Amino acid sequence: MEVIAITRNARMSAAKGRPLARECRGLPVSAALKLVEFSPKKAAVILKKTLLSAAANAKNNNGLDTATLTVKECVFDESVRIRRYWPTARGSAHPIAHRLCHCKVVLTDAKEAK
Numbered sequence: 001m002e003v004i005a006i007t008r009n010a011r012m013s014a015a016k017g018r019p020l021a022r023e024c025r026g027l028p029v030s031a032a033l034k035l036v037e038f039s040p041k042k043a044a045v046i047l048k049k050t051l052l053s054a055a056a057n058a059k060n061n062n063g064l065d066t067a068t069l070t071v072k073e074c075v076f077d078e079s080v081r082i083r084r085y086w087p088t089a090r091g092s093a094h095p096i097a098h099r100l101c102h103c104k105v106v107l108t109d110a111k112e113a114k
Contacts, residue, residue, distance in 0.1 A: 001062060002072065005054035007103040009079050010046045014101035017043035017076035021103075024074045029055055029107060032071050043076070046103050054105045064109065073106035 020043045024032040029051065036048045051071075058064040079100035085093040 001064065001109055003054055003058040003062060003064070003069070003107045005050050005057055005105050005107075007046055007050045007053070009100045010103060011098070012042055012046065012101055013099040014076040014078045016041065017046065017101060017103065020044060020047060021074040021076050024051075024071050027071050029066055029069045029071065032074075043103075047074070047105075050103045050105045054107045058107055068110050069107045070110055071105065072108040073104065075104045077102045077104065 020036070020039060020041055023035060024047065027035065033048065033051055036044045036051065055066045055069065058069055059066055079102050081100065082098035084096045084098065086096050087093050
């Protein structure tokens with residue numbers, strides 16, 4: 001059985017979260033949480049929140065034991081961009097794109113992961 005949790009429109013570039021997400025794939029939930037907890041990156045806060053949400057979804061909605069769950073998929077995808085303009089000389093302006101991202105975590109039973 002698969003359990004999904006998604007954090008949408010996090011105020012961070014998706015490229016900053018992808019290396020951390022790559023490290024979490026295939027790990028048990030407890031090991032992934034330890035990895036994320038001691039990481040100094042901003043993406044670690046978002047990923048930890050999403051991992052805990054997915055584990056809570058598995059326990060409360062599906063009655064699964066969180067000790068047997070593994071991270072099947074962990075992805076940071078791009079979201080919309082907040083567009084702003086920075087005023088520059090002679091009345092012109094330069095565009096600024098504030099990037100947002102989605103964090104998606106899929107947990108699965110150990111039986112299906114093999």
